[in-house]
Structure formats: C-alpha cells, structure tokens
Amino acid sequence: MTLFGDEALLPLRGENDLAGLELRARVSATVEQLSGLVDEDVQRLLQRVLALMNLPRLADADDHDLREILAELRICEQEGRRGYKKRLRRETRVERPVGIGRLPRPRWVKAAALAGACGLCGDAYGTGEMIGRAQLDPKLPHHYVPMGWLCWHCLVQRRQSPGRRDVLLRIFHGLFAHDGVGFNGHECAVLLKWLTTDAALTSSKPWTADPLETTLVRLRASAAEGKPVTWLSAQTVGTVVAVLQEPAAATVLTGQEEQLLAAVAQHLAEWGTNPAGVPRSRYGTGWRFRQRTLALTEHPTVLSRLGGPFFLFQCKVTALGALQDPDKP
Ligand SMILES: [Zn+2]
Secondary structure (H helix, E strand, C coil): CCCCCCHHHCCCCCHHHCCHHHHHHHHHHHHHHHHHHHCCCHHHHHHHHHHHHCCCCHHHCCHHHHHHHHHHHHHHHHHHHHHHHHHCCCECCCCCCCHHHCCCCCCEEEECCCCEECCCCCCEECCCCEEEECCCCCCCCCCCCCCCCEEHHHHHHCCCCCCHHHHHHHHHHHHHHCCEEEECHHHHHHHHHHHCCCHHHHHCHHHHHCCCHHHHHHHHHHHHHCCCCEEEEHHHHHHHHHHHCCHHHHCCCCHHHHHHHHHHHHHHHHHHHCCCCCCHHHHCCCHHHHHHHHHCCCCCCHHHHHCCCCCCCCCCECCCCCECCCCCC
16 A cells, blocks of 8 residues: 555556657556546646646657656655645746857756756766756757757756867767857867867877868957857868867866767768768768768767757847847747
8 A cells, every 4th residue: 555545656667668659648647647636637737747848738748758747747646735736836947148158948947856867968967956958949950859858057058168078069969960060159269278288289180181270260269259159161170070089189188078079089980981881872961861870880879879960059140240039049
C-alpha cells in the first residue's frame, strides 16, 4: 500500500526510459490518475500541464517535455492535494542579459526534478538545479532539431559570457546547418584571444596556407564595437579549427575544451571524407548528409550523441542598425 492506497500511482520502474507513443500514453494516463486523486477535472489539470510547458497542445510536446512532465506528475502524486497546484505552476521570471548577448525568453524553466545532462553542452546537472527549454520558433528552417533540457549557462548566459566551448559549439552547429558561422562581439573576443595565444601560430601550416590576418582584424573590430554578428565562411572556420589544433594553441585548454575541440575537428573531417560511405545521391551534400554521417560515426562523441543541427540563435539587426528584440522574431 502507498500513502494513497493505490499501487498503480507509484513511479514505475523504467518509466524514465519510455519514449514515443508509449511515453505519451503514460503521461495521459497519469494525468487522469492524478485528476482522480486531487479531485480536479481532467481537462483543467491538462491545461495546467500545458501552461507549464507553454505549449498549446499535448501533441506539441516532445519526449524531453513529456519525460519531465511525467516526473512532475509523479511528485504531485506523492505530494497530493496540497502540493500539486504549486508544483504545476509556471515559473516565468528569467533575468537575461541585454544587448548582443541576449537570447530569446526560454519556453519553460524549472528546477530539475531529475538529474540529467544539458542538451547542448552535455554537462551534467543535478536535481534542483535550474534548467529550461528554448522556444520553438515556427519560422526556423525545418531542419533544426529542438534542443533538449539546457543547463542555465546554455539557456541564458552562453552568448553574454561565452567560453571556448561555447564558441566551438557554435562552430559545429553553424557548419552543420549552413556554410558559415555568425559570432557576436563577445564570441569574437574569445576567438581572437584564442587565435593569438602564441605568435608561433601565424607560421603554422594551416595559417600559412590560408592566412587569418584579415579575420583577426574583423574579430578585433567586432569585439571592440560589440557587433551583433560577424560572419565567417566555412573555409575560414575550417582554417581556424585547424590552427586551434596546433600544439601552441592547446596550452591554455582545459581537458573538457581539448575533448570538444577534438570532437568538432573529427566530425568536420568526417563531413569531408565520408568514411561511412553515405550515398550522396540520397542525402545530398548539405545538412542531411552531415546528419547521417554524424549518426553513423565510428567514434561517437558528445556531439554525435546529442545530434542536431541546433539553432544557437543569431542577433537580428533592424534596417536602422538597431538590435532587434530576440522575443519578436
Ligand atoms: Zn549546457
């Protein structure tokens, strides 16, 4: 017997591993069970759940949403009548940076009910840590894959106080989705500092083959003026990654940064050499090909595990040169 005298309400073994239709059915069944337990109409309870996720219909929720909802519902069951309304109330206050580092308002923020890993950087987060999900932007090209639960840094801070890993993730997803990468002034400053770690880099093989002096000028100007976006072509970014792999540039790196740099370089190389023999006739030469190549990699990394391409947000500038509000795309 449980607190409520109903064994069926206990969190079930393996529930966290459910996916797809099975997960969706389990959420619907649990909403109904909870509705009986707390004596609230099923539709009204469902409205609370949808408001929490900031989604119009349950059909719009993906597995990441549904898993978290299921965990919430299970805690509601344990807390019973008194706790469930508080539990299913949306937290909307999010302090965000202003200016070129601002990201759109998150769709859902909450304290994690379960420990997990960030859907963008892969870092672990613990129970109770604030996490969130990004807005679904219907105007985005359809090939962008929604990111899972993000750690607070990736959700709110990554463009305002970027680290080298943020710049690497931007490079990876930029080249995954397009043929260039856009950086804001803060990200340009990080890249500039990295590329100028050691003067010896300018005589490295990749730099001599494709000199980066003009790129450094652009990065310096963008960092100094706080520009919202500076585009680098795929070729330039390829050279940048090759230079960053030089031993002289690696001395400043943490183990995590080294690992991510190696992963980015590995997947960029695979997109060039097609080791899995992905048929171009079927997958073309764009993001479909890159997505398939990534999925078939023989050396999985945090990047291939999380997939993509992800939209990491780009500042828009109005015709008058002002920065557009990221909440009004
Ligand atoms: Zn993260």
